[in-house]
Amino acid sequence: MKVSPPSKLIIASRESRLAMWQAEHVRAKLSALYPQCSIEILGMTTKGDQILDRTLSKVGGKGLFVKELEVAMEERRADLAVHSLKDVPMELPEGFALAAVLEREDPRDAFVSNDYASLADLPDGAVVGTSSLRRQALIAARFPGLIVRPLRGNLDTRLGKLDRGEYAAIILAAAGLKRLGVPQRIRAYIEPEQSLPAPGQGAMAIEILAGRDDLTQLLAPLNHEATAQAVRAERTVSRVFGGSCQIPLAAFATVSNGAMHLRAMVGTPDGTRIAVAEVDGAAGTPEAVGQQVAALLEAKGAGDILAACRAMEAG
Numbered sequence: 001m002k003v004s005p006p007s008k009l010i011i012a013s014r015e016s017r018l019a020m021w022q023a024e025h026v027r028a029k030l031s032a033l034y035p036q037c038s039i040e041i042l043g044m045t046t047k048g049d050q051i052l053d054r055t056l057s058k059v060g061g062k063g064l065f066v067k068e069l070e071v072a073m074e075e076r077r078a079d080l081a082v083h084s085l086k087d088v089p090m091e092l093p094e095g096f097a098l099a100a101v102l103e104r105e106d107p108r109d110a111f112v113s114n115d116y117a118s119l120a121d122l123p124d125g126a127v128v129g130t131s132s133l134r135r136q137a138l139i140a141a142r143f144p145g146l147i148v149r150p151l152r153g154n155l156d157t158r159l160g161k162l163d164r165g166e167y168a169a170i171i172l173a174a175a176g177l178k179r180l181g182v183p184q185r186i187r188a189y190i191e192p193e194q195s196l197p198a199p200g201q202g203a204m205a206i207e208i209l210a211g212r213d214d215l216t217q218l219l220a221p222l223n224h225e226a227t228a229q230a231v232r233a234e235r236t237v238s239r240v241f242g243g244s245c246q247i248p249l250a251a252f253a254t255v256s257n258g259a260m261h262l263r264a265m266v267g268t269p270d271g272t273r274i275a276v277a278e279v280d281g282a283a284g285t286p287e288a289v290g291q292q293v294a295a296l297l298e299a300k301g302a303g304d305i306l307a308a309c310r311a312m313e314a315g
């Protein structure tokens, strides 16, 4: 049965400039599809936005960015929530579902600096800002002479800290800088061959209450199937390794003509141990492709790497 759009839809979003850009992007797409429907954005601050003094993995992780938005949907103050997929936990809380994954923007990491052209250009002892364990491990593995220091806050906050001279360079997602209209801040792209992106990086997801079949149908045209398949494979890798401790982990899949190529990495935060694996498989079975890469990583010592991460966390 085809559902007709309601007279009004409310999109829950974080209030950062990037989150609002993303919500507006979805609003515009829905308006074009359903011109009679009035669509509003409800901006809200999440715990993840408030806690700026600690590395998030230590205080509760990704769920901190989505919880308030989920509560708004439960209380019917909002119908859908727009997220950066990278910030969406692997397991959604009971009663929620992803209704659509939008076409991926640039998945790469970007090197941002006012004084240097690339990571390779930085002198030993230079301070690089990132709070991502994945970026930290990959930088340490390639450039052990660099010093990685935590960098939290939304994109504007992070760029401000760079500009005030707190860091020689920072690493950010290229997608965020492009969406904010500041691609000129990117001095160099870090290609996946050098530094694999995080699962879901560059992709946006729309979350709804699981029971709302009316919305599932309305939102289906926004789903980009190749991106949805790629991120399901990527997120399978984090599901396999992410449960027991915070571990530097990357996974990046590309899909073309029904074929998927998935690469993934796990390592220790100090970058001294890194395992990388890749597989080709069918895009139609993304979880199986993710499981295969996870098995290859296991064979390359991921178990030992996990144990080392746990020991570091405990110590």
Ligand SMILES: NCc1[nH]cc(CCC(=O)O)c1CC(=O)O
Pocket: 084, 085, 086, 087, 171, 172, 173, 174, 175, 176, 200, 201, 202, 203, 204
């Ligand atoms: N961790 C925060 C976050 N979540 C999504 C993005 C950027 C946009 C995206 O990857 O879709 C960022 C900033 C960053 O990593 O630089």
